[in-house]
Amino acid sequence: MRRNVIPKITTHPIGKRRHNTTTTITIQKEQEIKKKIDSILFLSPTLWPEPNSSAAGVRTTQLLCHFANTVGVSHVSYGSGANLPSSSSSSRSSNNATKEAAHHTMQHLTSQYNISFLHIPPNNAALIQSSLASSLLPNDDNDNEAKKKNIVIFDRFFAEEAYSFHIRKHHPSTLRVLDMQDMHSLRAARSDLVQSFRHGQQPPPFTHTKTKMTQAFMKEIMTYIPSSSSSSSFSSSKVSLKSQDIFLREMASIHRSDVILVCSPYEKYLLQYVYNVPSFKLVLAPFFTTPVPHMHTTSTSSSSSSSLYDYNARSDFVVLGGYKHPPNVDSIHYLQHEIWPLIRSKLPHVNVHVYGAYSPSTLQKQQRRKRLNQQHHHDDDDGFYIKGYVHNLEEELGKRRVLLAPLRYGAGIKGKIV
Template sequence: MKKLLVLGNNWPEPTTTAAGSRILQLLKIFQNDGYEVHFASAASKTAYSIDFNQLLIKEQSIVLNNPSFDLYIKDLQPELVMYDRFMIEEQYSWRIRENSPETKHILDTEDLHFLRKAREEAVKKKKDVNLFNETAMREIAAIYRCDLTLIISKVECEILQTSFQIDSDKLFYLPFLVNEAEIATIMEYALPFKARAHFVMIGNSLHQPNYDAILFMKKEIWPQIRNNDPNVELHIYGAYQTQKILQLNDKKSGFLIKGHASDAIETIRKYRLLLAPIRYGAGLKGKIFDAMKAATPVAMTTIAAEGMFENTATYGFVDDDPVNYAQKCLQLYNSESEWQSVSLENSHILKSNYLGSAFAKALLTKTSQLISYKSPEINRNNFSSKMLNYHSNKATKFMSKWIEERNASQR
């Protein structure tokens, strides 16, 4: 039986992050194709971490900068290893190349971290976006080192190819996924306009773009909405809501902090409009994907909508100006005919952009081709990749060895 090892930055939390849901989709694709799936992480589990035993996925706690991982990978010998973000590739890829040389390496970026960082800096310092930062050097190097990189947004595929000259053969576009049965259920159980009330925001509160969006809403947008309609409320959900978010709760203005939502879609479907005033970030936005599955139109900024709607209508509206954004929120919130027209577009958008069967088949075909290439001259016929593997393996290896020896001496 073929084996896939996924090395996680954290143990997946599908009820708190879009990344957690996406990694589970990936695991199921390979599991359904007959792979024996293993998941390993050096992180500590939380109350939200998924129980892999229920999914028949073998989990393993590992230790960073420790030779015990060498023994683990030498025994496992997986056909494929998938790194959950570039930092994990930096930490473990050299050990896998030494102890399981036939293993093929896949990087799942989740989103491009250097792009998110560049946009955050541009917003906070009010300057142009500079993609060529230190994080980009690390993340692009990891992409070159790996045999294949999964990219969640077509916009990010284009950035990698045009700004960094990454060969398209090294990239695989894989968005969020949905199946036909899910879409049928969505349409059957969608709540009508009059059964819904109020506005909603949702997102992991530790994710800086989400926190920034809450502050932006509180200061720039919500006062305008509330002044025009004093009966509406905004309910804000998210895991890990810290004191700096809890203190924003204001019953008088209808700005209400609600805590963790155990089922995001079931929560969103009760509201008339999801607000996503995101000013910086990268990748696709899980909250917007969930809103479409809840048949709840979305008020978006350009960053929020980026990459979400390929060749289809926008599911709601896009506007970056706080005044216009507030006015359009009220218009869509109060117009039943306009709201209904937008809400019903979800089925077409999901089928056009996110239907999972075709993406899964293409991914499995691509990875099968990788596995079949046994000669390094065939699947790594790229001097840049070879050079980066040579130098980075030396650098990360000896840094890890130094930490390993230091830890041993302190015992």
């Protein structure tokens, strides 16, 4: 059953494969496959899809809608160990606004796509079993013709670790799909390299007080390949045991799964040709979106919709990045202390507006104190504004001239520049 279901998930072009098992299917075969999928369940121990706060949330929401619109899929649901976001809160903070937006997104997905959302804590075996029984129609393992064809999609490898053994035990014929989002072990190793660079472990002239990147060191970060043990190379000696452990866990999760959704072509290449993951298991699945045509309006207009994209009416720089994602936190710190002073020295009247969900309360308080000091003591304004969550991102981007994305490490595809 699993081999027959795989072609349906690989309907998007993914390049030439080395194996012929899933390269071509007839229309009749595809229609037959579609009829076999009864239920698709997404699982995450800690997250709900939040398209208003992260690119990963956008992509997960796109996947949910894609499968909900697929002919022959009876039902799509999403289960998480996190508490369901609420629409009501006495606080007006930007973080609560983010949670409210997530709540409204889930309401929309339920009303428009009939997607259900379930609270499934990973440490409650009884609740997991009952939730699986309700979401995945029970299988009759004694009658192959009566088996229900279900798919479980694990949102990142730690979801597979938390839930997969329940699936294998109670629903052994269910297709298990791992959605990597990005290669976590690659991101973790790159983070270690950046941290070593920041703390002065690089040879002179690098010091902990000056963290400006060089082309040589950036090449070292981008070409590093994770492994389960430290080698004699200088790069490997700076990668932590925790990152090596993440690599082992992630690779184990990959080999336990039937199908792997990979966001980045480079990471698909690594898995197939460096780590020897069978090619028929790998599916390139980046963002499921339609490109927006570029706006080239240059004339001024009285209509707000036209002037929103008028380059002459725009000003300043803008930065995007949720604070739950460590590479974003690092990039904002790097921008504020190393890059922005250089830009401001050349363009003393420009500003940068930093938007991102879940900004720490300490940072928000720091920004408020900074503004008060500027008002009362006439301190110099550095033009660095941390705004937090934004309700209408398109409107804000339409006001700015330049998008900055000074990421020093990461993995996958960067949604902020797509």
